[in-house]
Amino acid sequence: MQMSELSELIADVREQVLFLQELGVDALDVRLPEAEGERVDSLQMVAEAVVFEKAPPPADIGLPKRPTETVKRGGSRIASLPSLRSRTPVQNNIMPKPTAAKPADEPVKVDAPPEPAGSADTIGSIRAEIGDCTRCKLSQLGRTQIVHTTGNFQADLMFIGEAPGADEDEQGSPFVGRAGKLLTDIIMAMGFQREQVAIGNINRCRPPANRKPEPDETAACRPFILREIAVIKPKVIVVLGATAAHNLLQVSTPISRLRGTFQDYFGVKVMPTFHPAYLLRDPHKKRDVWEDMKKVRDLLES
Numbered sequence: 001m002q003m004s005e006l007s008e009l010i011a012d013v014r015e016q017v018l019f020l021q022e023l024g025v026d027a028l029d030v031r032l033p034e035a036e037g038e039r040v041d042s043l044q045m046v047a048e049a050v051v052f053e054k055a056p057p058p059a060d061i062g063l064p065k066r067p068t069e070t071v072k073r074g075g076s077r078i079a080s081l082p083s084l085r086s087r088t089p090v091q092n093n094i095m096p097k098p099t100a101a102k103p104a105d106e107p108v109k110v111d112a113p114p115e116p117a118g119s120a121d122t123i124g125s126i127r128a129e130i131g132d133c134t135r136c137k138l139s140q141l142g143r144t145q146i147v148h149t150t151g152n153f154q155a156d157l158m159f160i161g162e163a164p165g166a167d168e169d170e171q172g173s174p175f176v177g178r179a180g181k182l183l184t185d186i187i188m189a190m191g192f193q194r195e196q197v198a199i200g201n202i203n204r205c206r207p208p209a210n211r212k213p214e215p216d217e218t219a220a221c222r223p224f225i226l227r228e229i230a231v232i233k234p235k236v237i238v239v240l241g242a243t244a245a246h247n248l249l250q251v252s253t254p255i256s257r258l259r260g261t262f263q264d265y266f267g268v269k270v271m272p273t274f275h276p277a278y279l280l281r282d283p284h285k286k287r288d289v290w291e292d293m294k295k296v297r298d299l300l301e302s
């Protein structure tokens with residue numbers, strides 16, 4: 001292996017470790033080499049640079065695997081682990097059909113099949129139909145703007161949260177506040193860039209004082225994210241927090257029991273996990289989320 005390739009490898013590892021540490025994977029105790037701009041003089045030095053100083057991580061710590069391709073981000077190289085399907089322009093779809101098999105330990109009880117998406121549905125047509133929405137009272141309760149799903153509408157991976165907060169309401173994009181920053185870190189630790197995945201919410205308008213959306217508000221808004229799921233057709237949806245999980249899957253199982261196990265949502269795999277805002281309040285839960293995200297990453301890689 002060339003020195004330049006080794007330097008690149010170190011840079012990749014270094015960046016992944018930084019993300020993991022930020023996510024709370026503190027069992028990794030490594031000396032982080034400065035790979036860029038620093039000359040690596042010998043193989044010996046490279047080996048030392050990546051050696052674990054204390055106990056090595058447990059075998060199942062699951063450091064992101066060496067990628068087969070790398071992409072540029074902000075001047076440094078990061079892994080682009082699972083491939084994102086490159087699909088031709090968003091096709092018209094119908095809602096995925098229910099599948100018979102459900103995970104044994106957490107059966108999903110969906111109340112009723114979602115409305116089939118109109119055959120002409122596209123992300124644009126759904127947005128146009130939402131328009132300057134007044135279908136629920138959130139439109140009258142101080143929302144600045146409607147916060148639509150963003151990102152890659154051909155992605156294999158989609159994240160769905162509860163409802164916009166103050167930052168999202170101000171900027172018009174989902175997950176752009178503190179919780180959003182943490183979500184971005186999680187996405188990057190999985191080997192993606194934020195722009196490569198789709199990110200949305202069950203409710204598109206900010207509830208006053210960030211209260212939970214009420215049932216009538218969710219009932220008015222939920223059909224649109226279901227139709228977007230039908231258009232995007234992700235392989236995996238990560239649903240963030242109890243409210244979003246309960247509203248998407250129509251179950252009331254506590255998130256602490258629901259998380260970590262793939263659910264089946266009409267043929268789409270759904271991984272419920274803790275909401276990043278909860279992680280900000282209880283950073284110890286970051287490790288659980290990382291375990292869940294490894295399962296998602298592994299499924300996308302398989």
Ligand code: URA
Nearest residue numbers: 161162163164174175
């Ligand atoms: N919390 C959410 O559930 N969604 C956002 O967009 C921001 C914070």
